Amino acid sequence: MAAIHLIVGFMGFGKTTLAKKLEKELPAVRFTHDEFMRSLYGRNLPEPEFRSAAQKVDDLIWNLAAQVVAAGVDVVLDYGFWSKEDRRQAYEKASRLTGDIVFHQLNCNENTARKRVLERSRTDENELFIDENCFNLLLQNYEPITADEHYNVISHRQSEI
Template sequence: MTIARVHLFYGLAGSGKSTLARALAEGGRAVRFTLDEWMLRLYPELGFDSPEYGDHAEQVKELIWSVAEQVLAAGTDVVLDWNSWSVEGRGWAVEHARRGGARVVLHTSSPPRRRSPRPAPLRGRGRARRTRTRQPPRATSTSPC
């Protein structure tokens, strides 16, 4: 029997965390829980900058975890699609996961490297070099957390 895993994410905005979370959950391999989606459904009037947002988000995480525990008990991976930016935030998830006997996988993402819209002129030629390549988000994962 395989041990279910809890996937956590760490990275800057726009680095591909939610894209990776969706990919992990494709085809029923895992169940994705996105904090932003839950917050929008439960508290549609509450903005990210609202003073109450943090307290409500913590309560919603506990609610999400109550469902995630059941998913893990069924042997299916859980994807917690929110930024586990702080050591404290990751610690909460790691503690909950380990209590339930799950492994933890931390995915770190960094944004794609962006090229300046005005590249420096080529030395000795006085012309600018143009590059039109786009790099996909890079993601690495380490396990266990």
């Protein structure tokens, strides 16, 4: 049975690095939400348009993931799944596709993550643009997985990947 691997962590925690590692090691097909957003909408989509665009990308990725899992191939979803509710919804969607669902929780120092994100925004034209104010605002929405969520979770330290 094909598995769905869901990568949990905030910006700069190393989610895409881990997702690429899993993609090779499992092997699996990786879907990175930010890559789709950049390819389709550019790196600095205004807030009023962002939510609608993100939902369209989300729908597209889940449709593609369903096809890949149906073909018997593992999938890695590199999203972030920042909140308990995001994870609940993702688990519900994934459970319609397979019984093998694994969350990968990434842990990283907040200051290290901030430095990485700000550096990427300054130097990499292919990255979504995030300034320090945006980083700090979004960080308030991040909730690591807690034991009461009762998922199959593998914890990773950023230094281990």
